Amino acid sequence: MRTAGRASLSDVAALAGVSVKTVSNVVNHYEHVSSAMRERVQRALDELDYRPNMSARHLRGGRSGLIALAVPELDAPYFAELCRHVVRAAERRGWTVLIDQTDGMPERERLVIAGIRAHLIDGVIFSPLASGAPELAVRSDSTPMVLLGERVSGGPIDHVGIDNVAAARAAVDHLLSLGRVRVAAIGKQQRRTAVTARLRARGYMSALRGRGLASDAALVMQVESYHRSDGATAMAALLALPKPPDAVFCFNDLLALGALRTLLQAGVRVPDDVALIGFDDIEESRYSTPTLSTVRPDKASIAETAVALLAARLDEGADTPPRGVTEPFELVPRETTGQRADQ
Amino acid sequence: MRTAGRASLSDVAALAGVSVKTVSNVVNHYEHVSSAMRERVQRALDELDYRPNMSARHLRGGRSGLIALAVPELDAPYFAELCRHVVRAAERRGWTVLIDQTDGMPERERLVIAGIRAHLIDGVIFSPLASGAPELAVRSDSTPMVLLGERVSGGPIDHVGIDNVAAARAAVDHLLSLGRVRVAAIGKQQRRTAVTARLRARGYMSALRGRGLASDAALVMQVESYHRSDGATAMAALLALPKPPDAVFCFNDLLALGALRTLLQAGVRVPDDVALIGFDDIEESRYSTPTLSTVRPDKASIAETAVALLAARLDEGADTPPRGVTEPFELVPRETTGQRADQ
DNA sequence: TTGAAAGCGCTAACAC
DNA sequence: GTGTTAGCGCTTTCAA
Numbered sequence: 001m002r003t004a005g006r007a008s009l010s011d012v013a014a015l016a017g018v019s020v021k022t023v024s025n026v027v028n029h030y031e032h033v034s035s036a037m038r039e040r041v042q043r044a045l046d047e048l049d050y051r052p053n054m055s056a057r058h059l060r061g062g063r064s065g066l067i068a069l070a071v072p073e074l075d076a077p078y079f080a081e082l083c084r085h086v087v088r089a090a091e092r093r094g095w096t097v098l099i100d101q102t103d104g105m106p107e108r109e110r111l112v113i114a115g116i117r118a119h120l121i122d123g124v125i126f127s128p129l130a131s132g133a134p135e136l137a138v139r140s141d142s143t144p145m146v147l148l149g150e151r152v153s154g155g156p157i158d159h160v161g162i163d164n165v166a167a168a169r170a171a172v173d174h175l176l177s178l179g180r181v182r183v184a185a186i187g188k189q190q191r192r193t194a195v196t197a198r199l200r201a202r203g204y205m206s207a208l209r210g211r212g213l214a215s216d217a218a219l220v221m222q223v224e225s226y227h228r229s230d231g232a233t234a235m236a237a238l239l240a241l242p243k244p245p246d247a248v249f250c251f252n253d254l255l256a257l258g259a260l261r262t263l264l265q266a267g268v269r270v271p272d273d274v275a276l277i278g279f280d281d282i283e284e285s286r287y288s289t290p291t292l293s294t295v296r297p298d299k300a301s302i303a304e305t306a307v308a309l310l311a312a313r314l315d316e317g318a319d320t321p322p323r324g325v326t327e328p329f330e331l332v333p334r335e336t337t338g339q340r341a342d343q
Numbered sequence: 344m345r346t347a348g349r350a351s352l353s354d355v356a357a358l359a360g361v362s363v364k365t366v367s368n369v370v371n372h373y374e375h376v377s378s379a380m381r382e383r384v385q386r387a388l389d390e391l392d393y394r395p396n397m398s399a400r401h402l403r404g405g406r407s408g409l410i411a412l413a414v415p416e417l418d419a420p421y422f423a424e425l426c427r428h429v430v431r432a433a434e435r436r437g438w439t440v441l442i443d444q445t446d447g448m449p450e451r452e453r454l455v456i457a458g459i460r461a462h463l464i465d466g467v468i469f470s471p472l473a474s475g476a477p478e479l480a481v482r483s484d485s486t487p488m489v490l491l492g493e494r495v496s497g498g499p500i501d502h503v504g505i506d507n508v509a510a511a512r513a514a515v516d517h518l519l520s521l522g523r524v525r526v527a528a529i530g531k532q533q534r535r536t537a538v539t540a541r542l543r544a545r546g547y548m549s550a551l552r553g554r555g556l557a558s559d560a561a562l563v564m565q566v567e568s569y570h571r572s573d574g575a576t577a578m579a580a581l582l583a584l585p586k587p588p589d590a591v592f593c594f595n596d597l598l599a600l601g602a603l604r605t606l607l608q609a610g611v612r613v614p615d616d617v618a619l620i621g622f623d624d625i626e627e628s629r630y631s632t633p634t635l636s637t638v639r640p641d642k643a644s645i646a647e648t649a650v651a652l653l654a655a656r657l658d659e660g661a662d663t664p665p666r667g668v669t670e671p672f673e674l675v676p677r678e679t680t681g682q683r684a685d686q
Numbered sequence: 687t688t689g690a691a692a693g694c695g696c697t698a699a700c701a702c
Numbered sequence: 703g704t705g706t707t708a709g710c711g712c713t714t715t716c717a718a
Contacts, residue, residue, distance in 0.1 A: 006485070008711055019689045024713065032687060049483065054463040055401040056711035059694050064398060066441070074430065075626070080423035084416065087444045096460075098409065098441040101430045117439075119695090120397040140392060142349070228630045257630055264632040283418070284627055287571045287600055289607040351695055362705045367697065375703055399695035402710050462711090689718075694711105701706075 007048035016044035027052060067310060068124040070100035070112045071148075076226070076254065077282035078299075079127070082148075085303030086125060093311055095122070104129035104225070115141025123310040132193040144313040146306045150195040151324050158309040160325045162297045164196055167329045168203025169210070171277045171295050172249050174331055176211050178275055178338060180247035183208065184219035186234045186259060187226065187251025200251045200279070219245055223255065231258025239266055246274055253278035253285045253294055260288060260336065276336040290335030301327045350391035359387035370395060410653060411467040413443035413455045414491075419569070419597065420625035421642075422470070425491075428646030429468060436654055438465070447472035447568070458484025466653040475536040487656040489649045493538040494667050501652040503668045505640045507539055510672045511546025512553070514620045514638050515592050517674055519554050521618055521681060523590035526551065527562035529577045529602060530569065530594025543594045543622070562588055566598065574601025582609055589617055596621035596628045599635055603679065619679040633678030644670045 009027070013020045018041060025033050026041040027050075033041075044050075058064040069086050071079045087097045098121065102108040109131045112124065118141055127148035128136070136152045139145075147159035175183050185204045189197040201220070208215050218241060221234040231250055235258065238245055250256035256278030263270050270276055270290055278285060281296035305325050312323075333339040352370070356363045361384060368376050369384040370393075376384075387393075401407040412429050414422045430440045441464065445451040452474045455467065466487035471479070479495045482488075490502035518526050528547045532540040544563070551558050561584060564577035574593055578601065581588055593599035599621030606613050613619055613633055621628060624639035648668050655666075676682040 009713095010711080020712085021690080021714090022688060025688085028713085034687065037687080051458070051461045053402070053711050055398040055407060056694090057713080058398040059396070059402055059696090059710090060712045060714080062694085073427065074417070075420070075423040075427045077418070077420070077423070080418040080420070083442070084418045084444065087417065087442050096441050096443075096463075098439050099426070099430050100439075101427065115394070118394045120439075228626070232630070257627075261630045261632055283571070284600075287575070287604045289604055289632065352697095353695080363696085364698095364706080365704055368704085371697085377703065380703080396695050399710090400697080402694090402712085403696045403698085405710085687718105690716090692713105692715085694713090696710090697708105699706105699708085702704085 007050045008053070009050075012041070012044045012048055012050050015048060016041050063122050063314075064120060065095055066098055066121045067095050067307075068098050068100050068112075068117050068121045070102055070109075070124055070126045072102050072104040072127065072129045074099065074101055077284060078252065078254075078280045081282060082299050082303055085300045086307065089300075089304045089307040093307060095307070100124075102129065106130040110135065113139050113141070115139075115143050118143055122314060125306045125310065128193070130191070130193055132195065135193075142318065144310055144318075146309045146313070148302070148306060150199065156318055156322045158313055158323045160302055160305045160309060160327060162302075162327050162329045164199035165203040165206065167279070167295045167297070168200040168249070168251075169207045170203075170329075170331050171279065172204050172207035173210065174293070174333060174337060175247040175249060175275055175277060176207060176213070178247070178271075180245075180275055181213065182216070182219065182243065182245045183213075183247045183249060184221065184238050184245035185249050185251070186221045186223060186231055186238075186255050188220050188222040190222060197251060204249055226252045226254055228254050228258035228261070231255030231260075232262045233258075235259035235262035236266075239263075239268070244274070248274060248276050250276070250278045253280045253282045253292060256292055256294070256336075257284065257288060260290075260292065271336050271338045275338065281332055285334070291339075293334045293337040293339065294332050296330045296332050298327050298329070350393045351396070352393075355384070355387045355391055355393050358391060359384045406465050406657075407463060408438055409441055409464045410438050410650070411441050411443050411455075411460050411464045413445055413452075413467055413469045415445050415447040415470065415472045417442065417444055420627060421595065421597075421623045424625060425642050425646055428643045429650065432643075432647045432650040436650060438650070443467075445472065449473040453478065456482050456484070458482075458486050461486055465657060468649045468653065471536070473534070473536055475538065478536075485661060487653055487661075489652045489656075491645070491649060493542065499661055499665045501656060501666045503645055503648045503652060503670060505645075505670050505672050507542035508546040508549065510622070510638045510640070511543040511592070511594075512550045513546075513672075513674050514622065515547050515550035516553065517636070517676060517680060518590040518592060518618055518620060519550060519556070521590070521614075523588075523618055524556065525559070525562065525586065525588045526556075526590045526592060527564065527581050527588035528592050528594070529564045529566060529574055529581075529598050531563050531565045533565060540594060547592055569595045569597055571597050571601035571604070574598030574603075575605045576601075578602035578605035579609075582606075582611070587617070591617060591619050593619070593621045596623045596625045596635060596637055599637070599679075600627065600631060603631060603633075603635065614679050614681045618681065624675055628677070634682075636677045636680040636682065637675050639673045639675050641670050641672070 009020045013023045090097045123144035133152045223230040278294040281294045285292035355366045433440045468489045470491040476495045566573040621637040624637045628635035
């Protein structure tokens with residue numbers, strides 16, 4: 001066999017003794033080709049191991065078949081799991097996913113918004129951390145974008161997310177339903193752009209209010225980021241309080257798993273002394289001891305919807321108004337809130 | 344501002360009143376351009392918000408600036424962490440990473456080997472699960488490939504890995520040094536292509552032999568895959584043995600964390616009754632209770648080397664002999680083997 | 687039903 | 703130092 005994958009349409013055409021157009025017709029399954037001709041061309045295609053040159057196709061046709069997934073960190077389990085689903089969903093539509101890792105850095109996110117990959121990707125699915133409405137509103141690049149998370153008023157940007165207030169309220173209400181009265185929260189953020197944190201904090205407050213409980217500012221812990229280490233540190237601070245909490249709502253599972261480590265190491269019994277609930281339902285939460293109660297957003301749906309929105313936007317252009325989809329969530333009680341059965 | 348990112352070189356040239364070549368020179372930082380001209384062109388570039396068309400560039404120059412990372416699962420923490428490093432390493436060389444997720448399925452891996460992305464990517468970093476030497480040897484596609492894992496004799500394929508036998512031996516010897524005498528292993532695989540599993544099993548045997556211990560086939564557990572659930576199931580079987588082990592070496596951290604869950608749930612004390620060690624040093628292992636002892640391959644080095652090998656191969660072509668790089672590993676003792684201090 | 691030719695945006699070779 | 707032109711591989715008119 002010759003050097004594989006290096007043959008062009010005209011090479012194939014030459015071998016088959018036909019025109020380039022005819023080969024192209026066969027490759028693209030154009031209907032009006034005689035079966036004799038189709039067979040003859042196919043033989044030549046096989047012999048030369050022809051593969052279409054995607055760049056040429058893109059240059060001509062305008063679509064690359066590539067979409068970007070721009071997330072803070074690929075190795076944060078939530079994003080890793082989401083990425084898996086996005087890759088699969090994209091695949092079903094013939095798209096390939098390339099990765100932009102922002103680390104939540106403003107400058108990196110700015111590049112994503114500015115369309116650093118214009119002319120390479122057909123669209124981008126973006127999970128911002130350091131960017132909010134102002135940054136997104138001034139976007140001049142016209143590459144279709146789907147936002148993961150909260151709606152950004154202004155720009156014509158589609159988005160998909162969940163009802164964070166309701167989900168957080170459900171989590172905290174679950175803790176309260178166990179009879180806990182000093183419920184702490186870990187995950188508050190200072191940054192203007194931390195919309196999700198703000199909504200979850202609001203859900204937390206709302207649940208307390210719903211049961212007629214006063215909120216205690218000392219029980220609301222601020223964190224730098226959403227890693228296990230942040231949760232561990234915040235939990236240590238809570239334990240050092242004159243009156244420590246009897247339950248903790250963490251704004252994601254990673255924070256909760258870090259908090260759990262601190263609790264167990266300090267000899268605190270979970271859930272007997274302190275109940276715990278997280279957010280995201282990453283796989284890891286099913287295997288900690290005790291297993292972690294959490295809130296489960298439907299990641300597969302989120303991914304599928306994001307890709308679908310991109311596809312729709314690509315078909316319709318920028319004229320139709322921006323769409324927003326709210327995906328469902330589910331409360332998942334496990335051992336850290338006293339559940340017995342495995343899940 | 345006009346529709347952003349839609350201007351071509353000739354648009355810019357027209358606006359600036361110069362030739363296409365001159366604009367190209369400025370864009371590509373060609374030296375011999377008068378600074379007056381450079382400034383004039385730059386103004387036009389800015390005004391039209393010019394972005395180079397990557398596909399055109401690729402079509403012309405032959406390189407796409409894209410590499411593929413083909414791994415079984417993005418959401419397995421080891422691969423998620425590795426992917427993070429690969430994206431960063433690629434970025435430093437001006438490459439963008441696209442993801443192929445094989446799920447370890449033979450057919451999907453076959454496509455990767457056959458070069459499903461020929462003419463799109465400059466190279467591919469491939470972590471095979473279901474493919475071995477025979478599958479790789481018949482590879483006809485000429486896209487540079489770097490294999491993650493063991494060497495495949497035959498094909499001119501570069502690879503980067505670690506000394507799995509030595510690493511496994513170190514892990515098991517660590518268990519033996521604690522005075523354990525019935526050391527089990529979880530992670531053996533039936534599949535012909537499971538080279539890594541075979542090497543780790545060999546290291547396990549070698550460590551036993553090194554201390555003059557006989558191996559017990561009943562203590563070597565086979566698993567379907569390397570997830571937490573497999574580890575949990577295998578551990579349950581080990582506990583059901585007439586003479587359960589007093590230590591367990593798991594072929595990766597996920598298996599170990601699943602095993603840990605089973606042990607703790609069964610009321611077995613870790614490490615007092617059963618010591619445990621894993622492999623990979625995923626972040627999660629630092630936060631389980633007790634924290635998980637493990638073997639740490641240098642993922643950042645592995646990623647950097649893989650990308651560097653790709654770059655070198657791209658420069659040299661297929662003529663130079665295939666290279667293999669063995670990256671270092673490190674034993675990381677933690678609480679599951681009686682370590683006190685935090686790590 | 688098949689062929690010829692133009693052109694997508696870019697770079698490299700060559701001219702001025 | 704700057705301009706002209708050919709051509710990368712493909713699809714899309716338009717002709718035959």
